[in-house]
Amino acid sequence: MKKNTLLGGLTPAQFLRDYWHKKPLLIRQALPGFTPLLTPEALFAMAQREDVESRLVTHVKQQWQVANGPLEKLPPISQKDWTLLVQGVNLHHDGADSLLRQFRFIPDARLDDLMISYATDTGGVGPHFDSCDVFLLQAHGQRRWKIGATQDLTLVKGSSLKILKNFVPEQEFVLEPGDMLYLPPQYAHEGTAIGECMTYSIGFRAPPFQELGEAFLQFMADSIDLPGRYADPDLKPAKHPAEISREMLAQIADELNKVRFTEDDIAIFVGEYLSEPKASVFFESPARPLARFRATLAKRGIVLSRKTQMLYRGKHVFINGESFAAGRADKASLTLLADQRQLDGATAAQVSTDVLEALYTWYEDGWVTLG
Structure with a gap:
């Protein structure tokens, strides 16, 4: 080095x-x-x-x-x-x-x-x-x-x-x-x-773990699946009506303990969290999006906006708080774009139709610009 x-x-x-x-x-x-x-x-x-x-x-x-x-x-x-x-x-x-x-x-x-x-x-x-x-x-x-x-x-x-x-x-x-x-x-x-x-x-950046924990629980709220509803068919007459019973706590605890998160869950959360633009960041879309985007892309290449944060982990690609899974071929061009923050025309001309559609969407949103 x-x-x-x-x-x-x-x-x-x-x-x-x-x-x-x-x-x-x-x-x-x-x-x-x-x-x-x-x-x-x-x-x-x-x-x-x-x-x-x-x-x-x-x-x-x-x-x-x-x-x-x-x-x-x-x-x-x-x-x-x-x-x-x-x-x-x-x-x-x-x-x-x-x-x-x-x-x-x-x-x-x-x-x-x-x-x-x-x-x-x-x-x-x-x-x-x-x-x-x-x-x-x-x-x-x-x-x-x-x-x-x-x-x-x-x-x-x-x-x-x-x-x-x-x-x-x-x-x-x-x-x-x-x-x-x-x-x-x-x-x-x-x-x-x-x-x-x-x-x-x-x-x-060094976010506090408390902040990460709170954000992760909010993130996981969308993926938790706990079917059913609390029930107590064997309920006995209450001796102390205001007391929460041990049986109720045990049943709820059993259900909550079914909540699990995987390494993939954490990777997606971290990627979206760390690529999310700050509240003060605004992107400017091009005044007139190009109709012949592919041809122009092949000539000029593509560059990430200086406001864009693009990260990846494994099959997951993250850009400005959004995430998606990419196949092996698509991941090669997308990780190259993330690492170099640009693709030259020759490389950009070889991307798949899926990546091309993503690049055009990002271009319309102001996340990338033509080189």
Whole structure:
């Protein structure tokens, strides 16, 4: 496996073995000569949109305040100590999507989004920790990072942000454009802008098991089959009318214990759950769908929309919260599309009629575009 300049000369396997979930890694010039993908003005315009998740964090007179977007007006750039956070920039900008895809040595099922943080001088969001792994890429200006492996995750009470109360930094770095800092989950850190700066955060999904459990039970509700109805033909006169009898509990428990789930059930649930678009994601259908789709597909190929999440497991293919089982021949082209996020014209021309119909439906829905 080739070494990766993105990882400071480490191969992805070395990085995952020695650092992932374990300890921080400072990577000087992970992306040499890196320049911002968006101007501040373009980012400010994005924060005004309904379909973009954004937040404004200000720190005035020792008080933290958070305003959620859309943000029609921002403080002047000359004002110190404010930060704009724009989530999911990869959903709206090709360059941001391409940058995020450089981290696909981590599976798509874990890769979440690219957030851009713009801050004026001394701006930041206070000492905090993230529940997930994060890569912090400096895009413009300088930011000073203080980090520490604190075990005390007590938060400041009454704050609108999750600020650590007893943050004790152990290391300090100043990042220049192209530098990157990796932090494992729950590793305390505080970033402070030195002048105007922009930082790109590559984040990962790690849903709580409680959330997964609740969602799985809702998913399984559609497939549970328990025929019959409660009955008690041998009922005896009640001595204590308000008491639920042991016999009733035993009969209901026996029926509920018939509920079983298989590995296939879990695979389908996980695939649909992790490919489901966020509530803020909207797809744009083509203005005039093509009548001669197959011919154009063979010339231009097909590309997944940057908003589309496509996964697979075994015979099951998942796209934007939907799932279906694919035969061996169809699965080969569909998994290739999922892994490469595109098919060239020659490959696309060979797909089966079933896959062609699926691609055309996805094209009409805005899930894929012609290359």
